[in-house]
Amino acid sequence: MENLQVYKFGGASVKDAAAILNLQKIVQMHQGPLLIVVSAMGKTTNALEEIYDLAYRGEEYRLKLGELEEFHRTVAGALLEAWEVDIVLNEYLDELRQHLRQIQLAPADYDQQYDQVVSYGELLSSRIVAWALGTNWQDSRGLIRTDQTWREARVNWADTEAALWGMLRTKGGPPMAQVPVVTQGFIGQASDGRTTTLGREGSDYTAAILAYCLRAESVTIWKDVPGLLNADPKIFPDTVRYSEISYRETIEMAYYGASVIHPKTLKPLADRGIPLRVKSFLDPEAPGTLIHDCQHPTLAPAYIRKTDQCLLSFSSKDFAFVSEENLEVIFGALAQAKLKINVMQNSAISFSVCTDFSERRVNLLLDLLREQFTLHYNTGLTLFTIKNYTPASLAQLTVGKHLLLEQRTRNTFQFVCTA
Ligand code: ASP
Ligand code: MG
Numbered sequence: 001m002e003n004l005q006v007y008k009f010g011g012a013s014v015k016d017a018a019a020i021l022n023l024q025k026i027v028q029m030h031q032g033p034l035l036i037v038v039s040a041m042g043k044t045t046n047a048l049e050e051i052y053d054l055a056y057r058g059e060e061y062r063l064k065l066g067e068l069e070e071f072h073r074t075v076a077g078a079l080l081e082a083w084e085v086d087i088v089l090n091e092y093l094d095e096l097r098q099h100l101r102q103i104q105l106a107p108a109d110y111d112q113q114y115d116q117v118v119s120y121g122e123l124l125s126s127r128i129v130a131w132a133l134g135t136n137w138q139d140s141r142g143l144i145r146t147d148q149t150w151r152e153a154r155v156n157w158a159d160t161e162a163a164l165w166g167m168l169r170t171k172g173g174p175p176m177a178q179v180p181v182v183t184q185g186f187i188g189q190a191s192d193g194r195t196t197t198l199g200r201e202g203s204d205y206t207a208a209i210l211a212y213c214l215r216a217e218s219v220t221i222w223k224d225v226p227g228l229l230n231a232d233p234k235i236f237p238d239t240v241r242y243s244e245i246s247y248r249e250t251i252e253m254a255y256y257g258a259s260v261i262h263p264k265t266l267k268p269l270a271d272r273g274i275p276l277r278v279k280s281f282l283d284p285e286a287p288g289t290l291i292h293d294c295q296h297p298t299l300a301p302a303y304i305r306k307t308d309q310c311l312l313s314f315s316s317k318d319f320a321f322v323s324e325e326n327l328e329v330i331f332g333a334l335a336q337a338k339l340k341i342n343v344m345q346n347s348a349i350s351f352s353v354c355t356d357f358s359e360r361r362v363n364l365l366l367d368l369l370r371e372q373f374t375l376h377y378n379t380g381l382t383l384f385t386i387k388n389y390t391p392a393s394l395a396q397l398t399v400g401k402h403l404l405l406e407q408r409t410r411n412t413f414q415f416v417c418t419a
Contacts, residue, residue, distance in 0.1 A: 001033065001168075001174055001214045001215060001216065002033075002217075003032045003033050003217055004032075004033045004034075004035060004174070004176065004211075004214055004215075004216040004217055005030065005032065005033070005034055005035070005216060005217055005218050005219070005220065006034075006035045006036075006037060006207045006210055006211045006214075006216050006218070006219045006220070007026075007027070007030070007034060007035070007036050007037070007207075007219075007220050007222060008036075008037040008038075008039075008185060008203055008204055008206070008207035008219065008220070008221045008222065009023055009036065009037070009038045009039065009129075009222050009281070010039045010203060010204075010221070010222070010223060011039045011040055011041060011042050011043065011044070011045070012042070012223070012224045012281075013222050013223070013224070013281045014038055014039065014040075014041045014042075014125050014128075014129060015041055015042035016041075016042070016075055016078075017075050017078035017079050019281075020075070020079060020128065020129055020132050021079070021132075022281060022282075023129065023133075023222075023281065024132065024133055025284075026222065026281060026284050027133060027180055029284065030180075032177075033174060033176045033177040034176055034180040034181075035176050035180070035181050035183065035210055035214070035216070036129070036133075036135075036180050036181065036182045036183070037140075037183055037184070037185045037203055037206050037207045037210065038122065038125050038126050038129050038182060038183075038184060038185060038203070039121075039122060039125065039185050039186065039203040040121025040122050040124070040125050040186070041071075041072070041075065041121070041124070041125045041128075044068065044071075044121040044124075044125070045118060045121045045186075045200070047064065047067075047068050048068070048117055048118045048120060048121050049114075049118060050064060051064045051065050051068065051100065051117070052100070052103070052113070052114055052117040052118060055100045055101075055103045055104045055107075055117075056103055056104075056107045056110065056113065057107075058104055058107070061100060061104070065096075065097070065100065069089075069093055072089055072093075072124050072128070073085060073089065075128060076088055076089060076128045076131075079128065079131070079132040080128075080131055080132065084131060088127045088128060088131050089124060089127065089128075092120055092123050092124055092127065093124075095120070096117065096120045099113075099116050099117050100117060103116075103117070109150070110360070111150035111151045112148075112150045112194070114150065114151055114197075115150050115151060115153075115187075115194070115195050115196050115197045116194065116195055118197060119184075119186070119187040119195045119197055121186075122140075122184035122185055122186050122187055122203070123139075123184060123187075125184075126182050126183060126184045129182050130182035133180065133182065134179075135179045135180045135181065135182055136175050136176070136179060136180070136181045136182065137181070137182050137183070138167070138175075138181050138182070138183040139183070139184075140183040140184045140185075140187060140188070140206065140210075141184075141187055141188060141189035141195055142163060142167070142189065143160060143163045143164050143167060143183075143210075144160055144187070144188035144189065144198075144206060144209060144210075145159035145160045145163055145188065145189060145190075145191070146188040146189065146190055146196045146198070147190065147191075147196075148190045148191075148192070148194075148196065149196075150196060150197075151196075151197055151199065152197075152198070152199045152338070153188050153190070153196035153197060153198055153199075155188070155198075155209055156191075157213070159191075160209060160213055161213040164210070164213045164214055165213075165214075168214075183206075183210075184203075184206070185202065185203020185204070185205075185206040185207065186198055186202045186203045186206060187206075188206075198264075199262070199264070201259070201262045202262055202264075203262070204221055204261050204262040204265040205262045205264045205265050207219050207221065207265070208264070208265040208266070208267075208268045208269050208274075208276075209268060211268070211269060211272075211274050212268035212269065212271065212272055212274065215272060215274075216274055217274070218274060218275045218276070218277060219269060219274060219275075219276045219277070220276075220277040220278075220279055221261065221276065221277070221278050221279070222279055222280070222281040222284075223260070223278060223279070223280060223281065224280065224281065224282060225260070225278075225280060226241050226280045226283065226286055226288065227241040227242065227243070227278045227279065227280070227286075227287070227288040227289035228241065228242050228245060228250065228253075228260055228261075228278045228289035228291065229241050229242075229260070230242065230299075230300045230301065230302045230303065231302065231303040231304075232258075232259065232303075232305065235305055236303055240300045241288075241289060242289050242299065242300070243287060243289060243290070244289065244290045244291070244292065244294050244296070245289060245290075245291055245294070245296065245299070246291070246292070246293065246294050246295070246296065247266050247269065247270035247276075247291060247292070247293065248270075249296075249299060249387075250266055250276075250291050251263065251266040251267065251270075252387060252412075253302050253304065253387060254266065256304045256306075256385040256387065256412075256414075257304050257305070257306040257342070257383070257385065258302065258304045260278065261276075261278070266291070269291075270293075273292075273293060275290060275291065275292040276290075276291040276292070277289065277290055277291070278291070298388075299387075299388050300388070301386050301387065301388045301389050301390055301393040302385075302386070302387040302388060303384070303385075303386055303393070303397065304384070304385040304386075304387070305382060305383070305384055305385075306342065306356070306382065306383040306384075306385075307382050308356065308357050308379075308380070309342065309354050309355070309356065309357060309379075309381040309382060309383045309416060310354070310355050310356070310357035310362060310377055310378065310379045310381065311352060311353075311354050311377060311378045311381055311404055311405060311416055312352065312353050312354075312355065312362070312365070312375065312376070312377040313350050313351070313352045313375070313376045313377070314326075314330055314350060314351045314352075314369065314373040314374070314375055315349050315350040315351075315373060315374045316349065316372070316373060316374075317372065317373065317374055319349055320349075321348060321349065322346060322347075322348075322349065322350060322351045326351075326372075326373075327346075327351065329369070329372060330351060330353075330369065330373070333365055333368040333369050334353065334355075334365065336364070336368060337361045337362070337364040337365040337368065338361055339353075339355045339356075339358070339361050339362070339365060340355060340356065341353050341354070341355060342354045342355055342356070342383055343383065343405065343407055343414050343416065345405055345407060352405060354381070354383055354405065354416050357379050357380075362377065378404065378418075380418070380419070381404065381416050381417065381418060381419075382416070382417055382418075382419060383414065383415070383416050384397060384414065384415055384417065385412060385413070385414045386412070386413045386414075387411060387412050388411055388412075389411070389412070389413045394413055398415065401415075401417040401418075402417055402418045403415045403416070403417050404416045404417060404418065
């Protein structure tokens, strides 16, 4: 769609009424067709995860749910009339309560039921933002069509594209050409009508899916940092901002765990040559970062830290080599347990992988492999990656740390260490 721009606002940019008013200012500065994708407010998704866990375990969740409800009512109340607040929130809050009641009575498929609950963060926030802006609101679940890989749903591109263009046609032309349209990040719908989610922090990906299917002119991700930085400023002092950077470099950084952009976001944009801007919602006039097709001879080293890692080592019980057949079994089990490999290393009699720690998933893996392998694992570890490392950057980051595993390629240095 000609001139269409997609703006994505993350949790921090809708965390309270003041933030939403700031969002409104940014939107008002824009001219032309605009599609706005919003995340859940602040830490709502974490809170919903907690509430869901309590309900699933049959424990008391109503107190926490009450706090979440109160939080949304307070923010909406600061922006809207009292009667509007009920219209905007009640339907979804009722649905959410109903889901939780059912789950507490009959906990079943954990991941499937998770999606039915955790998706309400975006539904609630998008309703508040759309009403505060006085614009159109669109349920993205009818548009983003996925399979049933709960919590990590895969997009059905053909159906999604058809649904999007169908929506535009039935509404008598693109609604976002008149006034901006607000929709939700993170969520989609399976063919059976149930809600799916695209993976934590998946709202960026939603923006890219929409931009790809609608052939948007560009995507802008509004964040609380001045652009794409070479490290998280909360962890590393002296960060530098990349003023422009290629899709490829950014994909790699996201893959290694740079939390600035969801890793799946870049591919659809690169495929259609749609530029991605990362800008600060605190300083909207500042240049930010432009991610597009470009060349750069040298880039500042990027430092990426992933915490809460687990290092698993498998050895075959008979001290035989870890063979291709064994690896096939191990990879199969990792996939089945939905554990993603962040780093792996093979030695004569053992094979090690570093993954994000999830007790549930690791226990499932142990059950699957216990008979064939001896397994050891350490938790509470940190994985550091330095992309485009230099000897100085490497020395500086490793000093004083206890390294359990390290790996070096021409451009990238990774190590797993305690704490
Ligand atoms: N609200 C979801 C999350 O916190 C998705 C997102 O913010 O991108 O993971
Ligand atoms: Mg977020």
